[in-house]
Amino acid sequence: RELRQRIATVIENIIKLQFSPAGEPRAGWEETVRRSRREIGYILDDSPSLRPQVRDLAAKEGGDARSFATDALREHGEVAGALAARLVDVTYTPDQILNDWWPDSHA
Numbered sequence: 001r002e003l004r005q006r007i008a009t010v011i012e013n014i015i016k017l018q019f020s021p022a023g024e025p026r027a028g029w030e031e032t033v034r035r036s037r038r039e040i041g042y043i044l045d046d047s048p049s050l051r052p053q054v055r056d057l058a059a060k061e062g063g064d065a066r067s068f069a070t071d072a073l074r075e076h077g078e079v080a081g082a083l084a085a086r087l088v089d090v091t092y093t094p095d096q097i098l099n100d101w102w103p104d105s106h107a
Helices: 002-019 026-046 048-075 081-087 094-098
Strands: none
Touching (some): 002 026, 002 094, 026 048, 026 094, 048 094
């Protein structure tokens, strides 16, 4: 459960970083991603048998994470129309979720 939650948090905040034009609270989103990645690392170190499940968990949690991120961006007037439609198909690989990958902002 903890691994699922951390993966969802990383996805949600990466989406915000990638699609939000806002200057703030980018630092907070980045910090949340770094902290969550560190916690995921601890979980996988403690239970290496979970590592093969990361891809499936990312796929399962991605939908809710996209919804939460889209709702947050919409509430702040940062996403509409074609951009909102693009968010429906956004996915990230396990390497992007777990490692030091950062999206290009303002997609």
